[in-house]
Amino acid sequence: MGKNPNRKHAQILEAGTRVIAEHGYHQAKVSDIAKEAKVADGTIYLYFNNKEHILISIFEEKMQEFMQKLEIIMQKDVSVKEQLFDMAQLQLDFMESRPELATLAHFELLQTKGEIHDNMQRILFPFFQAVIDIVNRGKEEQVFSSSLSTEIGRICFVGILNEAITTWVMEKGSYSLAAQGPVLAEIVYQALQTEV
Amino acid sequence: MGKNPNRKHAQILEAGTRVIAEHGYHQAKVSDIAKEAKVADGTIYLYFNNKEHILISIFEEKMQEFMQKLEIIMQKDVSVKEQLFDMAQLQLDFMESRPELATLAHFELLQTKGEIHDNMQRILFPFFQAVIDIVNRGKEEQVFSSSLSTEIGRICFVGILNEAITTWVMEKGSYSLAAQGPVLAEIVYQALQTEV
Amino acid sequence: MGKNPNRKHAQILEAGTRVIAEHGYHQAKVSDIAKEAKVADGTIYLYFNNKEHILISIFEEKMQEFMQKLEIIMQKDVSVKEQLFDMAQLQLDFMESRPELATLAHFELLQTKGEIHDNMQRILFPFFQAVIDIVNRGKEEQVFSSSLSTEIGRICFVGILNEAITTWVMEKGSYSLAAQGPVLAEIVYQALQTEV
Amino acid sequence: MGKNPNRKHAQILEAGTRVIAEHGYHQAKVSDIAKEAKVADGTIYLYFNNKEHILISIFEEKMQEFMQKLEIIMQKDVSVKEQLFDMAQLQLDFMESRPELATLAHFELLQTKGEIHDNMQRILFPFFQAVIDIVNRGKEEQVFSSSLSTEIGRICFVGILNEAITTWVMEKGSYSLAAQGPVLAEIVYQALQTEV
């Protein structure tokens, strides 16, 4: 009665997310993850090559889920403004419902080299690309300033939302992150119109 | 030849900055820092209680230096716009001239608990306060939207500059960060006028 | 399709011989032997008590096969010289056709205590006895020196052939071992005539 | 008062020799060696890169000692017979005074691949070369048969002495190994005269 065949895989991933989010990657012991997942230490290694692989897998899986939702938004035939608002809202909603992920998401910033870094970059790439796409579309449709480089546009979008999420994490989710969506989106929308 | 009495203290701090910036805090070995500082392993512990304290001291010292420069700007009797531009420029200039610090600066994001986190928050607090002050002044002088909360204003400023710095670090400083100052400041300035 | 009832037993033994000969006993994983034998890990334990017993069983079985051939030679009514030549040739032929066994055969040297050692000694005993018998017969028939102890005689025979086999294993069987039979036997025959 | 600077190095090597000889390399735990050497586990790693390196170092050091004695014999201006007798006697004397080494010496036979094997081969090479030299000299001086290949000659010498040593180890040194020197040397001397 092993239930779902990869039930254990999911259990470990969930446990890993909780433990790493709480203690940080380096403080998180594999045996803690095992205990949290209610499996033996060795069982971890039936599903993951090593500790690093757990972290990367968590990130990859969550990001996949996020990207699926993002792609639906990206394919909608709506105005730039509406799309940008939807994107921002999605990001905040997603993080609010998975606060551990919000904590993990900043991990890559630290890893300026090594396998973890490379994988994080790889995994984040499609998201960055989506932001670049919406900025470019806005510039083409002349709702955004053509005097701003696309990269600077991406920095605005990502930076404002990231800082909002980080702040919320620091405050341990004591208020609604999602409720800030419209305001933050409006600010980004206005920022991208800056003529320089 | 001991020169200055706390010559060693400075040596260790500089060495620590380089080693931690290169490998990350957890990968940095105390013995590596000692070697880089050209002192014995044990000497480190004459100046610092433990490894954590090296990190905190680095951060504290650099931030002190930064805050001194920032205070000069804050006390100037100039327009809100000029002050905000000066603040942004200072931050970018400072980071470009100390790329290791830029790398370290994001460390606190990871530490959601523990002594490091608490100290980082304490050290960053005066800077955040300065940003809050300029936002408030702008709102009072009605150059910024009064419909934006001050905290959201702070998020805009900090988020956009942080992301610009992070991106520059990731690209290993392959372009001039300081040169982006005017554009980024202009964007922040515009963003803060958003009516919601 | 179970064919022979102890078909699996033989499969595992053959697989064990290959895997242990290739990697050595300690490096050989039970799961590798299972994979090579195309059975499940757990199946191994239906036929063998533990990993050690696989090794002992391999040795025992191969030695049994060898001893059957040796006994035929021992019962032939031929001269001491002919019998000694036949014995040497058999040993080399046998090893050349089972190079994995040659590798395993030296294992006992390592185990100066423990269950493996005791079993190896037990298994090798009949072979040593056969060598002792031929030496004794030679001494009785006065073709070998009576001034040599039988044990020293045994050491000559076993030592020379063993070293020849070991060398051949080290050279990864790049030449014919069996072809050295007549020369090596001649040397042993002469050595056993040494008066001291 | 650290006494000799590499006192610890020697302590660990001696402890390693004892522990590995008793339990075998794979059964010997690094922590056992540390305990036997009366140092902390971590101290081992100040002097050796890893467990393998301990084994190789033991072998290398003992072999160096042996080779120094052997070289003295090799340079004496004596007859082939006398030199061969001296070589055999040295080997037996050396092993009898270091029974642990005798146990270790056979280890290389097992390691048909890997770093240990390569190092053992490298370390044993000079000894094999010395045996080859004496065999060649005997052939040149026509005291040994010219119809025997040098390699076969080496096999005789090494094989007979090895088996004598192994047997003595198995019997746990219950008799004098060195006392067998003259007899064994005589046998080897005679064996090398075999015409084929």
Next chain:
DNA sequence: TATGAATGAGACTTCATTCAT
């Protein structure tokens, strides 16, 4: 002050063995 050899707790990972199916 300064040194750096020594410590030893603790982490990750492996793998022989078990047992529910």
Next chain:
DNA sequence: GATGAATGAAGTCTCATTCAT
């Protein structure tokens, strides 16, 4: 009998910290 997922004990190695000199 057969399976193979799961177990968990055990071992190697690291590195922050100490302390005798």
